[in-house]
Amino acid sequence: MQKPVAEFWYGIEACHHNVLRLRETWIDPYLAGNIWLVRGSERDLVIDAGTGIVSPRLVIDSMVNKPVLAVACACYYDHAGGLHYFAERGCHRLDADQIANPTDESSVVSTYVSEAMLTALPYDGFEAANYRMQGAPPTVCFDDGDIIDLGDRRLEVLHVPGVTPGSMVLWEAATGSLFTCDTLYDDPVLERDFAVGDPITFADTLERLRGLPVNTVFAGHYQSFGRERMLELIDRILRAKRAQIQ
Ligand SMILES: [Zn+2]
Structure with a gap:
């Protein structure tokens, strides 16, 4: 049966700490990532850019009147696919090549x-079989410890390899906000295997996140959650990964 054409592709939700969430509401939520818009006094930050099937720029430009930096926290299509729509765009150094020159395999398309x-x-006429992630050479590459300065707020880049070599999360210490992309999210399918490229490195990454004084996790998929839930999720994933490693 022919599917309907969506009237609006993006849903928008206001979250606390002056953060907005954009979602591609007509894509299975496991397969479409959250797009976070973090409002700053001097510039706004887009954390992950979605699939790029529809440009997020129209929606974002209607809400911002400052320079925008967009970053992808992993090289997969559901977070980096929309990055090419932005003039200022960044990612971790180790994912830069796969974001600039994606293949169907590296982007997991x-x-x-x-x-x-x-x-x-x-x-009308869209066919998923023809979708490819469009390459977007980053204009800025990050390393662990770099600071993204929005004027009145500062987010620190934490390099958290495991899902991809250049996976990163962004940490705003002032609000206790952690933006985790694919590195940590609250999957309602509880027993689903948490797919990662390197379980040993990923376990180290989770141990690092465990030690942060987090208030809110703004994850790459699904809903946000607090520190208690974060610790439950990390411990559950660590148990599963340790069983795989042994
Ligand atoms: Zn994802």
Whole structure:
């Protein structure tokens, strides 16, 4: 049966700490990542840019009147696919090549993208089989410890390899906010294997996150959650990963 064409591709939700969430509401939420807009006094920060099936710029430009930096915290299509729409764009140094020159494998398009992931079409005639992640050479590359300064707020880049070699999370100490992309999210399918490239490195990453005084995790998928839930999730994933390693 022909799917309907979506009237609005993005849903917008206001969160606390002057953060907005954009979601591609017609894509299976496991397969479409959250896009976070963090409002600063001098510039705004877009954390992850979605699939890029529909440009997020129209929605974002309607809400901001300052320079915008967009970053992708992993090289996968559901977070880096929309990065090319932004003039100022960044990622971790180790994911830069795969974001500039993605393949269907490196972007995991070949693993996850199919017609079944859509409940509505972005426009008439769209075919998932023709979707490719568009390359976006970063204009800035980050290393662990770098600070993204928005004027009145500062987010620290934490390099957290495991899901991809250049996976990073962003940490705002002043509000206790942690933006985790694919490194940590609250999956309602509780027993799903948490797919990572390197379970040993990933376990170290989770131990590092465990020690942060987090108030809110703004994850790459699904809903935000607090520190208690973060510790539960980390401990559960660590148990599973340690069982795999042994
Ligand atoms: Zn993801």
